[in-house]
Amino acid sequence: MPRRVTPRKIVAPPKFKYYKPVGHNISKSEKIELLYEEYEAIKLADYDMLNHNDAGELMGISRATFARIYEKARKKIALALVEGKILEAKFGNAYFDDDRYECSNCKATFNITENSVKDKCPICNNKNINKIEF
Amino acid sequence: MKTVITSTGNEINSKFDLRFGRTSYFCVYDDETGNTEFILNDNKEAQGGAGTKGAEKVIELGVTKVVSGHFGPKAKELLDKFKIQLVTMPDDTKTIAEIIEMMKK
Ligand SMILES: [Zn+2]
Numbered sequence: 001m002p003r004r005v006t007p008r009k010i011v012a013p014p015k016f017k018y019y020k021p022v023g024h025n026i027s028k029s030e031k032i033e034l035l036y037e038e039y040e041a042i043k044l045a046d047y048d049m050l051n052h053n054d055a056g057e058l059m060g061i062s063r064a065t066f067a068r069i070y071e072k073a074r075k076k077i078a079l080a081l082v083e084g085k086i087l088e089a090k091f092g093n094a095y096f097d098d099d100r101y102e103c104s105n106c107k108a109t110f111n112i113t114e115n116s117v118k119d120k121c122p123i124c125n126n127k128n129i130n131k132i133e134f
Numbered sequence: 135m136k137t138v139i140t141s142t143g144n145e146i147n148s149k150f151d152l153r154f155g156r157t158s159y160f161c162v163y164d165d166e167t168g169n170t171e172f173i174l175n176d177n178k179e180a181q182g183g184a185g186t187k188g189a190e191k192v193i194e195l196g197v198t199k200v201v202s203g204h205f206g207p208k209a210k211e212l213l214d215k216f217k218i219q220l221v222t223m224p225d226d227t228k229t230i231a232e233i234i235e236m237m238k239k
Contacts, residue, residue, distance in 0.1 A: 048206040116219040
C-alpha cells in the first residue's frame with residue numbers, strides 16, 4: 001500500500017513555471033520536475049537561512065523529512081546547473097495556508113484579511129483580481 | 135490607512151526593495167495625509183531573525199498592509215496574526231514614488 005504523504009505547508013509557489021538555461025545547447029533537454037515543497041525547502045534553508053528544525057516546523061513536517069526534501073531539491077538543482085537542464089515547477093504535495101489573489105493589471109499578489117479592502121487590488125485599485133489556482 | 139513599502143533608500147525616488155526582513159528602509163505611507171516617513175532597518179545585517187524583527191516593527195507602526203517582494207515564513211506567520219495584508223510585487227524597477235502614485239489612483 002502506498003504510504004500516505006503528509007502535505008507540506010508552503011508560503012507561496014515559485015514565481016516561475018520553468019527555469020531555463022541560456023546559451024547552453026538545450027537540444028532535447030529533458031525537464032527536471034522541481035516540486036513546490038522542494039523549492040520551499042531551498043528557500044527556507046538557503047534564502048531565509050533557517051535551520052532544518054525550524055524550517056520543518058514551518059512546513060508541518062519533521063526535521064528528518066525536511067532534510068530529505070531539501071537533499072532532493074539540491075540534487076535536482078545541481079543536475080540542472082551542471083547538465084543545463086530545465087527545471088519545471090510542479091505542485092507535488094504542497095498546500096497553502098491561505099488564498100492568494102493576483103491583480104491582472106499590475107501583477108501584484110496578495111491575501112485578503114479582515115482589515116483589508118476586499119474587491120480591488122491593494123496597489124493599483126483595479127477591480128480585475130483573480131484567485132490564484134494552484 | 136498606513137502602508138509599509140520596503141525601500142532600498144531613504145527617499146521617495148529610491149527603488150523598491152524586494153527583501154522584507156533585510157530591506158534597507160521601511161517607508162511608511164499614510165494615504166490620509168499623503169505623508170511618507172522612512173525608517174532605517176537596523177536588522178538588515180542581523181545573523182538571524184530579521185524577518186521576525188521586521189514584522190514586529192511593522193506591527194508597532196500600526197499599518198494595515200505591507201508591500202514587498204518576498205516574505206519569509208516567520209514574518210508571514212506574525213503579520214497574519216495581526217491581520218496585516220501581505221502584498222507581493224514582482225518588479226524591483228519601480229520607485230517608492232511610482233508605487234504610491236499607483237495606490238492613489
Ligand atoms: Zn493592481
